[in-house]
Amino acid sequence: MKRPILIHPDPRLKKVCAAVPDLSDALRMLADDMLETMYDAPGIGLAAPQIGVMDRLIVLDCVKEEDGTARPLAMFNPTVVAASDDVNVYEEGCLSIPEQYAEVTRPKVVDVEWIDRDGNTQRETFDGLWATCVQHEIDHLDGKLFIDYLKPLKRQMITRKMQKLKRERARG
Template sequence: MLLTILKEPDPRLRVKAKPIEAVTDEIRQLMEDMLETMYHDEGIGLAATQVGSDKRVIVIDLNSGTEEAPEVFYMANPEILWHSEEKSTLKEGCLSVPETRADITRPAHIKVRYLDRDNQAQEIEADGLLATCIQHEVDHLNGVLFIDYLSRLKQEMIHKKLKKLKKFHAL
């Protein structure tokens, strides 16, 4: 089922999500709906916060929108256990912040623990785009958007643009 993606400045994007007790059928259904919604909008990651759920759940597929076979990460209660001092800067976008991209600097390597789709605990190390994507999605679960890292001036410009876009879409 396609879900509705909340758009900035929706206050629900600022809600801190709560840990789940276990990955149940209900959570698996949420994961599948989120994945379908993410593919529909050609994103590579989506957090439950973006569809108005307060569960700590994210889905990621870096091959979304390509010819490559899907490589899906289902993560419940993702926890970043370690991050490197080394940073990397990548251009980020977000399905909740339309038509906006910006260079964001984050730790280059991370170690993350989570529950997978089968409620099994997993621990992986990630770098490159996967590391950036996981950090971006975990931020969502904490009510943080990538544009929060930009200067106040840049944030104001983005909000002005989003307001205009909203008016346009209302027609």
């Protein structure tokens, strides 16, 4: 089931999410809903707070090639356990900040540990776009948006655009 995506500024997007204590069918269904919402948007990542759920859950799939095999990942309680000194600069966007993009510098390679939908602990090294995406989504769980990496003036400009967009959508 597709879920509505919150648009910045929304206080829920600035809150730190609680760890998922135990996996349940409801949480697995939430992960499925988030993947459906992400693909429909379309996006390559989505965090639970973006749909108003304050749990440490993210989904991502950074396979963009038309003939590529989709690789949907659902991560419960994801944590970056190691990060490279080498950095990458990517032009990031966010489903909660539509049509706004900015360059963000992050570690190029990260090791992430998480619990999969079957309750097993996983650990994987991510590089390039996958590394950027997983860090971006984990930031959401800590109440941090990609615009928080920007200079104040640019951040304020984007926030004003989002306030205007929300007003226009409210008028319908």
